[in-house]
Amino acid sequence: MGSQAERNRRLVLLPCPYQGHINPMLQLGTILHSFGFSITVVHTIYNSPDPKNHPHFSFVPISDGLSDHDIAYGQLVDNIMAVNTNCKESFQEYLEKVIVNEEKEVISCVISDELMFFAEAVANDLKLPSIILRTTSAATSIARSTLIKLAEQGRVHSKGSVSHDIVPELHPLRSKDLPFSLSTNFGKYAEVIAKAYGKRTSSAIIWNTMKSLEESTLEQIQGQSQIAIFPIGPLHLIAPANFSSSLIKEDRSCISWLDKQPHKSVIYVSSLGSIAALSEEELAEIAWGLANSKQPFLWVIRPGSVRGSDWIEPLPKGFQDSVGDRGCIVRWAPQREVLAHPAVGGFWSHCGWNSTLESIAEGVPLISKPCFGDQRVNARYVSYVWRVGLELEELERGEIERAVRKLILDDEGKEMRERIKELKENFGICISKGGSSYNSLNELVNFIHQL
Numbered sequence: 001m002g003s004q005a006e007r008n009r010r011l012v013l014l015p016c017p018y019q020g021h022i023n024p025m026l027q028l029g030t031i032l033h034s035f036g037f038s039i040t041v042v043h044t045i046y047n048s049p050d051p052k053n054h055p056h057f058s059f060v061p062i063s064d065g066l067s068d069h070d071i072a073y074g075q076l077v078d079n080i081m082a083v084n085t086n087c088k089e090s091f092q093e094y095l096e097k098v099i100v101n102e103e104k105e106v107i108s109c110v111i112s113d114e115l116m117f118f119a120e121a122v123a124n125d126l127k128l129p130s131i132i133l134r135t136t137s138a139a140t141s142i143a144r145s146t147l148i149k150l151a152e153q154g155r156v157h158s159k160g161s162v163s164h165d166i167v168p169e170l171h172p173l174r175s176k177d178l179p180f181s182l183s184t185n186f187g188k189y190a191e192v193i194a195k196a197y198g199k200r201t202s203s204a205i206i207w208n209t210m211k212s213l214e215e216s217t218l219e220q221i222q223g224q225s226q227i228a229i230f231p232i233g234p235l236h237l238i239a240p241a242n243f244s245s246s247l248i249k250e251d252r253s254c255i256s257w258l259d260k261q262p263h264k265s266v267i268y269v270s271s272l273g274s275i276a277a278l279s280e281e282e283l284a285e286i287a288w289g290l291a292n293s294k295q296p297f298l299w300v301i302r303p304g305s306v307r308g309s310d311w312i313e314p315l316p317k318g319f320q321d322s323v324g325d326r327g328c329i330v331r332w333a334p335q336r337e338v339l340a341h342p343a344v345g346g347f348w349s350h351c352g353w354n355s356t357l358e359s360i361a362e363g364v365p366l367i368s369k370p371c372f373g374d375q376r377v378n379a380r381y382v383s384y385v386w387r388v389g390l391e392l393e394e395l396e397r398g399e400i401e402r403a404v405r406k407l408i409l410d411d412e413g414k415e416m417r418e419r420i421k422e423l424k425e426n427f428g429i430c431i432s433k434g435g436s437s438y439n440s441l442n443e444l445v446n447f448i449h450q451l
């Protein structure tokens with residue numbers, strides 16, 4: 001903990017307005033606050049975090065200029081570009097106001113999400129140091145940069161690929177694992193990637209990953225980087241667990257349902273994360289796959305995630321009667337608590353980076369069915385490199401039924417559970433005194449003090 005005198009050293013945090021980016025940024029803020037820094041979170045109006053959950057932070061909303069239409073129908077890449085254009089002026093105005101008041105407090109630095117690249121330019125203009133937070137894996141960063149090069153060389157189709165051929169530069173990724181976005185406009189996606197992974201002018205990079213999981217990839221990146229890199233993950237394990245940064249209300253009734261299920265019997269299904277969506281047909285395949293597996297399941301169906309419906313209205317007729325109490329469906333779950341519950345034996349995930357880390361941290365093996373972007377890279381690492389999960393090829397009821405039964409009941413699932421236990425233990429070592437993330441975090445704090 002830092003001294004009271006250090007509290008007037010302020011860090012300005014700027015998350016990208018999506019759940020998978022807000023969570024690690026607020027975790028980082030909580031960690032750095034425990035080292036004595038004051039924390040201000042500057043955030044968009046869209047998907048704004050709830051200040052009540054973080055009484056020790058200051059929150060400053062800035063206008064993002066996104067219309068209801070952009071939010072409902074806009075493509076992710078377009079909205080990210082729009083936020084970068086629209087927020088610049090108000091962010092600069094806010095920082096200028098704080099700088100004028102410098103005798104009260106000093107901004108030590110601006111820490112911005114890798115996708116909020118405008119922040120770096122604003123900080124440079126005002127001669128403030130800045131640091132980038134990377135919220136995806138190190139392997140993703142290399143895969144994204146390489147994907148753009150492959151596209152320039154005409155070696156990949158801009159619409160993506162289903163080929164299982166290995167991409168030699170990215171072994172063991174196959175063409176189908178390349179981190180294509182949901183956007184139909186590859187040019188715009190390439191622009192975002194170039195800004196996020198091209199030459200940056202920040203002083204350092206904080207990374208929500210750790211040596212135990214990505215040592216050689218991190219070494220490769222560190223070897224090529226001109227600036228300091230601090231891998232200090234998993235942030236959610238280092239940050240105190242007593243706060244939630246969920247944008248959707250968590251339904252805690254699923255915990256009492258889990259309490260009634262046998263040990264390691266439940267498959268927890270959160271197969272879309274906070275962004276992806278599916279069709280009614282896909283919903284029906286998942287529903288019947290789960291029903292036919294005969295295993296208990298806890299299924300998160302995010303409101304609006306089934307295209308054309310508010311919530312679970314399109315579930316197939318007869319499905320809920322056929323599963324009865326064996327299934328529990330919620331809009332949003334307290335995911336970390338669910339994964340830590342002794343009844344949970346497996347996690348069907350889209351393999352967002354946070355979900356992947358949270359599953360490993362609790363030693364829960366995975367079924368992966370990535371939807372887009374980095375999820376494809378993570379899913380390949382889960383099934384092929386770390387060998388702690390099964391990858392679904394198709395959203396087809398028979399394949400789903402077999403995968404659930406294999407993961408929860410078969411020896412193959414047990415072996416994955418053993419392997420993921422080892423990764424979990426390594427996480428513990430990384431964040432304990434003398435561990436790589438522990439050391440890196442302390443180096444980061446010293447680094448910020450010297451900026």
Ligand code: UDX
Nearest residue numbers: 019020023273274275300332333335352353354355375
């Ligand atoms: C997005 C991208 O989709 C993902 O690929 C990228 O790695 C990060 O940004 P998202 O889809 O939201 O993230 O997935 P993920 O990274 O897994 O983050 C979701 C977060 O929401 C996790 O921290 C998870 O614990 C939380 N969550 C999810 C809940 O608290 N409750 C739920 O019911 C589902």
